[in-house]
Amino acid sequence: MFSIILHKEVLILRIIVLIKEVPDMEKVRFDSEKGVVDRKSAGTEVNPFDLNALEAAVQMKEIADASVTALCMGPPQAEKSLKEAIARGADEGILLSDAAFGGSDTWATSITLVAAIKKMGDYDYIFAGEKTVDGDTGQVGSEVASMLKIPQICFVESLEMNKEGLTAMVAVWDGIYRKTLTGKGMLTFTKAANTPRLPGIREKMKARKMEIPVWDLRFLSEYLNETDTGFKGSPTKVKKVVVPPVLHRKGKIFREINDACLREVKGALIARGITEGVKK
Amino acid sequence: MTQQNNPILIVAEHNGQSIHPITYELMGKAKELAKQQNLPLAVLALVSPTVDLQELRFRGANSIFYIRHDCFASPDESLYAQNMSNVIRDLEPEVILIGATPFGRSLAPRLAAILETGLTADCTDLKMEEGHLVQIRPAFSENILAHIQTETKPQMATVRYKEFAEAERNEKEPSEMIELQTLETVGHQAIKTERISDFIVDITEAPVVVSGGRGLKKAEDFKLLQALADALGGMLGGSRAVVEEGFISKDHQVGYSGHRVKPVLYVACGISGAPQHLAGMKEAEMIIAINSDPSAPIFQIADYGIVGDLYEVIPKLISEISR
Numbered sequence: 001m002f003s004i005i006l007h008k009e010v011l012i013l014r015i016i017v018l019i020k021e022v023p024d025m026e027k028v029r030f031d032s033e034k035g036v037v038d039r040k041s042a043g044t045e046v047n048p049f050d051l052n053a054l055e056a057a058v059q060m061k062e063i064a065d066a067s068v069t070a071l072c073m074g075p076p077q078a079e080k081s082l083k084e085a086i087a088r089g090a091d092e093g094i095l096l097s098d099a100a101f102g103g104s105d106t107w108a109t110s111i112t113l114v115a116a117i118k119k120m121g122d123y124d125y126i127f128a129g130e131k132t133v134d135g136d137t138g139q140v141g142s143e144v145a146s147m148l149k150i151p152q153i154c155f156v157e158s159l160e161m162n163k164e165g166l167t168a169m170v171a172v173w174d175g176i177y178r179k180t181l182t183g184k185g186m187l188t189f190t191k192a193a194n195t196p197r198l199p200g201i202r203e204k205m206k207a208r209k210m211e212i213p214v215w216d217l218r219f220l221s222e223y224l225n226e227t228d229t230g231f232k233g234s235p236t237k238v239k240k241v242v243v244p245p246v247l248h249r250k251g252k253i254f255r256e257i258n259d260a261c262l263r264e265v266k267g268a269l270i271a272r273g274i275t276e277g278v279k280k
Numbered sequence: 281m282t283q284q285n286n287p288i289l290i291v292a293e294h295n296g297q298s299i300h301p302i303t304y305e306l307m308g309k310a311k312e313l314a315k316q317q318n319l320p321l322a323v324l325a326l327v328s329p330t331v332d333l334q335e336l337r338f339r340g341a342n343s344i345f346y347i348r349h350d351c352f353a354s355p356d357e358s359l360y361a362q363n364m365s366n367v368i369r370d371l372e373p374e375v376i377l378i379g380a381t382p383f384g385r386s387l388a389p390r391l392a393a394i395l396e397t398g399l400t401a402d403c404t405d406l407k408m409e410e411g412h413l414v415q416i417r418p419a420f421s422e423n424i425l426a427h428i429q430t431e432t433k434p435q436m437a438t439v440r441y442k443e444f445a446e447a448e449r450n451e452k453e454p455s456e457m458i459e460l461q462t463l464e465t466v467g468h469q470a471i472k473t474e475r476i477s478d479f480i481v482d483i484t485e486a487p488v489v490v491s492g493g494r495g496l497k498k499a500e501d502f503k504l505l506q507a508l509a510d511a512l513g514g515m516l517g518g519s520r521a522v523v524e525e526g527f528i529s530k531d532h533q534v535g536y537s538g539h540r541v542k543p544v545l546y547v548a549c550g551i552s553g554a555p556q557h558l559a560g561m562k563e564a565e566m567i568i569a570i571n572s573d574p575s576a577p578i579f580q581i582a583d584y585g586i587v588g589d590l591y592e593v594i595p596k597l598i599s600e601i602s603r
């Protein structure tokens with residue numbers, strides 16, 4: 001029934017890319033009086049950081065025999081994001097969708113994704129974006145890795161495939177580290193890792209025709225309890241949301257550069273104690 | 281090891297050499313919360329033998345639990361998480377705070393999953409309400425502030441650098457030092473970690489940051505900004521647009537997907553002021569913006585805005601300040 005069954009017979013690298021559908025942050029409006037995010041004010045798109053994870057996977061496909069599965073948890077409409085992932089080079093998409101998954105925090109999201117990954121069977125690598133632009137947490141990648149007991153390399157800035165496995169550069173502590181993964185593992189990607197390709201017309205056509213299987217709680221019941229997912233399964237609860245007013249400073253704007261402007265700015269620097277090189 | 285009251289636990293951050301100042305900031309905030317709730321304050325430090333723990337003793341914690349082992353000389357999250365989880369199960373802390381540094385942000389989720397507890401990322405404020413930790417954090421690309429509570433124990437959060445004042449130094453009552461044994465010394469066999477270079481630049485500690493954006497015509501023009509930075513005793517920053525152009529390296533990027541800076545002075549040159557850029561610099565004490573477009577959003581958060589061509593404005597500014 002699922003194309004993934006086929007992978008077991010063929011020796012190829014299997015890469016799972018975690019994808020989230022998020023509101024378009026350029027357009028989304030926030031109501032500071034009610035303290036709500038007006039999700040209807042904007043369309044949705046694939047989380048920008050996930051596109052870097054997907055691009056890394058698709059690049060591996062170009063140099064090795066690899067298959068790329070995009071995995072997304074979200075409402076039925078999120079099918080659109082999986083089609084976008086296919087148009088950008090993924091081989092298939094799987095949507096995890098059930099009312100019972102709604103309201104999941106990072107813990108409940110991770111446990112649900114882990115259930116689906118177990119259901120999928122074997123894999124070599126899991127790729128994810130470093131964070132999502134709506135949740136801003138950056139936690140799901142390493143929570144999933146921890147639950148699956150596989151190693152992780154977070155905040156990958158560049159990636160290379162070699163005989164040993166995957167070698168990534170990361171900035172951590174006060175240095176640059178090279179981390180090499182010689183077996184299964186999770187990698188999370190920063191925007192610096194690569195430049196995501198745009199979907200081609202042929203790929204878009206192909207994606208449009210692809211069937212996206214939808215997996216619900218019942219389908220995952222071997223690996224997932226209802227009490228562990230969704231709002232109920234979430235140990236963290238949002239008690240209140242505050243939309244701070246857009247930041248403004250009552251600054252002084254000079255319409256042109258002239259002596260008065262220069263003197264005032266210099267005075268402000270001296271008043272702030274920024275005097276290194278500044279001659280009083 | 282169990283105490284009468286379960287502690288608030290701080291995870292010490294280090295770089296293989298010394299303790300990171302975020303640790304003292306977490307201790308400062310945690311001390312305040314611990315006092316309110318009448319809880320002890322403890323620190324957990326997993327370090328290589330070269331890390332000096334002396335200063336940690338003078339920052340008001342009741343106890344410092346530490347493990348010294350060579351295996352902690354490199355940033356291996358799974359090894360750290362495994363060893364920490366063993367200690368934490370014994371200590372049963374009410375709250376665990378970890379710095380939201382790159383290492384802390386990859387370690388904390390790894391640890392939370394092992395401890396089967398909730399985790400709140402990147403907090404900018406914390407308070408206690410009816411015995412519960414209220415964790416306040418920006419979300420939606422920094423557009424909202426969410427107040428979050430955790431229903432499981434320990435209540436875990438990562439906390440941003442430079443949000444809280446460091447714990448006061450008190451040499452009179454040094455913390456009790458409790459050495460623990462390592463239980464596991466190898467992380468995942470499938471991962472190899474090598475340090476290949478020290479950071480050449482760390483703009484987060486600079487008192488002055490002079491940043492350039494797409495208003496710059498070519499990479500060499502950063503020399504002009506460097507001259508201004510030199511005159512002000514600062515370092516160079518850049519918007520993502522110029523990092524992507526290859527004008528300047530990623531370690532200089534300011535913003536949502538780069539560094540968050542809080543300098544005394546931030547100078548934005550030829551930067552429009554996109555929300556993702558503001559996310560990285562809006563808390564600077566003083567902001568000067570130079571932009572040829574009077575309607576550029578950067579002017580709305582500037583203390584001093586100069587409408588004009590940066591190629592004309594910057595040389596004049598340099599000659600005025602060095603006059």
Ligand SMILES: Cc1cc2nc3c(=O)[nH]c(=O)nc-3n(C[C@H](O)[C@H](O)[C@H](O)COP(=O)(O)OP(=O)(O)OC[C@H]3O[C@@H](n4cnc5c(N)ncnc54)[C@H](O)[C@@H]3O)c2cc1C
Pocket residue numbers: 048049133492493494495496518519520521522533534535536537538539549550551552553554555556557560570571572573576588589590591
């Ligand atoms: C997920 C995500 C993460 C992001 N993360 C970041 C991030 O971390 N940091 C970041 O900066 N951006 C980030 N961005 C990108 C951000 O949205 C903007 O695209 C970017 O900040 C624009 O850079 P800029 O201001 O240099 O360029 P522009 O927006 O093109 O602005 C250039 C400005 O220069 C002015 N100008 C032109 N010529 C001159 C001149 N001669 N003299 C003076 N002024 C002149 C123009 O008036 C204009 O205002 C992110 C975007 C996304 C979607």
